[in-house]
Amino acid sequence: MTTTPAQLDATKKGERTPEPCIVVIFGASGDLTKRKLLPALYHLDQAGLLPEDFAVVGVARRDLSATFGPDMQDGIMKGGGVDANEAKLKPFLDRVQYFATNFDDDEGFEKLKTYLAGLDEKFKTKGNRLFYLAVAPEFFADIIQRLGKRGMAKPAEGESHWVRVIIEKPFGTDLESARKLNDDVNAVLSEDQIFRIDHYLGKETVQNILVFRFGNGIFEPIWNRNYIDHVEITAAESIGIEGRGPFYEKAGLVRDVLQNHVMEVLSFVAMEPPDSFQANAVRTEKLKVWRSIEGIPVENTVRGQYGPGKVDGQDAIGYRQEERVNPESHTETFGAIKLEIENWRWAGVPFYLRAGKRLGKRVTEVSIVFKQPPTHLFKSNSSDDKIEQNVITMRIQPDEGISLRFGAKVPGPTTNVAQVDMHFSYAEAFGKSSANGYERLLLDAMLGDGTLFAHRDGVEATWALFTPILEAWAKDGNVDFPNYAAGSWGPEASDKLIEADGRSWRKL
Numbered sequence: 001m002t003t004t005p006a007q008l009d010a011t012k013k014g015e016r017t018p019e020p021c022i023v024v025i026f027g028a029s030g031d032l033t034k035r036k037l038l039p040a041l042y043h044l045d046q047a048g049l050l051p052e053d054f055a056v057v058g059v060a061r062r063d064l065s066a067t068f069g070p071d072m073q074d075g076i077m078k079g080g081g082v083d084a085n086e087a088k089l090k091p092f093l094d095r096v097q098y099f100a101t102n103f104d105d106d107e108g109f110e111k112l113k114t115y116l117a118g119l120d121e122k123f124k125t126k127g128n129r130l131f132y133l134a135v136a137p138e139f140f141a142d143i144i145q146r147l148g149k150r151g152m153a154k155p156a157e158g159e160s161h162w163v164r165v166i167i168e169k170p171f172g173t174d175l176e177s178a179r180k181l182n183d184d185v186n187a188v189l190s191e192d193q194i195f196r197i198d199h200y201l202g203k204e205t206v207q208n209i210l211v212f213r214f215g216n217g218i219f220e221p222i223w224n225r226n227y228i229d230h231v232e233i234t235a236a237e238s239i240g241i242e243g244r245g246p247f248y249e250k251a252g253l254v255r256d257v258l259q260n261h262v263m264e265v266l267s268f269v270a271m272e273p274p275d276s277f278q279a280n281a282v283r284t285e286k287l288k289v290w291r292s293i294e295g296i297p298v299e300n301t302v303r304g305q306y307g308p309g310k311v312d313g314q315d316a317i318g319y320r321q322e323e324r325v326n327p328e329s330h331t332e333t334f335g336a337i338k339l340e341i342e343n344w345r346w347a348g349v350p351f352y353l354r355a356g357k358r359l360g361k362r363v364t365e366v367s368i369v370f371k372q373p374p375t376h377l378f379k380s381n382s383s384d385d386k387i388e389q390n391v392i393t394m395r396i397q398p399d400e401g402i403s404l405r406f407g408a409k410v411p412g413p414t415t416n417v418a419q420v421d422m423h424f425s426y427a428e429a430f431g432k433s434s435a436n437g438y439e440r441l442l443l444d445a446m447l448g449d450g451t452l453f454a455h456r457d458g459v460e461a462t463w464a465l466f467t468p469i470l471e472a473w474a475k476d477g478n479v480d481f482p483n484y485a486a487g488s489w490g491p492e493a494s495d496k497l498i499e500a501d502g503r504s505w506r507k508l
């Protein structure tokens, strides 16, 4: 991870160094732990951002005690794309331990409690715990209940250590299940102990949306219905479901990406300035955005599923041909919606959101498309002599950066206008970073800072928007899937959704 001078300064001053603690990862042998969590912890270690007194304990079902070290080395270096040699990894791996238990084994939890207490002695971790639930959602409530039952979820009277729990997504599958999960979790833990993770909030470029808007004086005055024609958010992936058939069959694109990642990004684009960058202030403003969306009519939604096609010049199979997927599956792998935020700033400005698997390329970006100038003074270089609109594009990934598209005079004896781009690139300005979003969020959770985590009300507010759509889709079995070819930009209906308003998706 490239560490910026500011980060290092903060670290030297001890401002961002957590207290001693043990990070306990449930689901230690899983895909997420190998590909994202251990690499992120290793990056933090290399950047000097972890406390000196620190340990990681992986918990899973299989007995991997003997092989966990080498397995993890392999996982970190290959799965996480970490560029490190054994000598650099060793001191980190010495602090990574493994504990085998079944999640439904009460006795296993009792033993885990004793084991962690032993590690406190060895690593001087003072009883502080960050539990990370990197497990299938059906285990979230169960594990928390067992922690509660064994006295592991809260410090006892007179004890001064802390206990925090990171919960992975998806947080519920609809409004009702999200409410139930919130109730179950809140029965054991107080809200300030709960860190509902959405790794998009850990991405530098997502956080930079707030810095761009509220850390500069020039953008906010035009960030409203008076100047903005519409907003587009695209989260396109070229990959398919990567062997996660059973998970994806139950989830689908809306539950996997739209309800969480895309709605989080939307809230940063649309929220009012919070009165501070503290968790409660930010959460309050995000919530107001979601609550100002007065429902999304099903006519303003499009669903799709990829069929066979070509991605990056290679043949790609269709979703229904993927392993462990129903050959007649109705699960959506693409979603597009149009919504409006009924508040003073945004009334009348449509937001078009789309996300999907196996699209033309991997790109996540937000485009703010401004209104046309009031008169047509110059000749445009475009074939239809159309007045182009200014666009601010915030590229979340890859090629992270921001660009402003505007008209410029084409050199020559006529006064023709062509569209040009002014571009800021993260990599050019700050160097390349391999951070995956989890570094920042793990660090924040160790520090007890919930600003970049989802809150109970927020999760329920976004589910309240998507549950009726999912229910309407489930009732209407009349789907014509597959309806887009792998490697394309989604179903035709997605283009029609925006074209019906005389607009079109930006070419990416």
Ligand SMILES: NC(=O)C1=CN([C@@H]2O[C@H](COP(=O)(O)OP(=O)(O)OC[C@H]3O[C@@H](n4cnc5c(N)ncnc54)[C@H](OP(=O)(O)O)[C@@H]3O)[C@@H](O)[C@H]2O)C=CC1
Pocket: 026, 027, 028, 029, 030, 031, 032, 033, 059, 060, 061, 062, 101, 102, 103, 104, 133, 134, 135, 136, 137, 168, 169, 170
């Ligand atoms: N993978 C990803 O890219 C992403 C994942 N997530 C979320 O993270 C969570 C984990 O996902 P992922 O890592 O892919 O899942 P995996 O299926 O790869 O891993 C599941 C883990 O849970 C353990 N486990 C399962 N059942 C039990 C049990 N009864 N007792 C003890 N251990 C058990 C497994 O251990 P064992 O090997 O011993 O069976 C394994 O370590 C999910 O909620 C997912 O939605 C979120 C974003 C991205």
Ligand SMILES: O=C1O[C@H](COP(=O)(O)O)[C@@H](O)[C@H](O)[C@H]1O
Pocket: 237, 256, 257
């Ligand atoms: O949570 C998830 O996110 C990934 C996309 O994350 P990114 O950081 O690679 O953009 C998605 O592929 C996966 O299906 C989903 O579960």
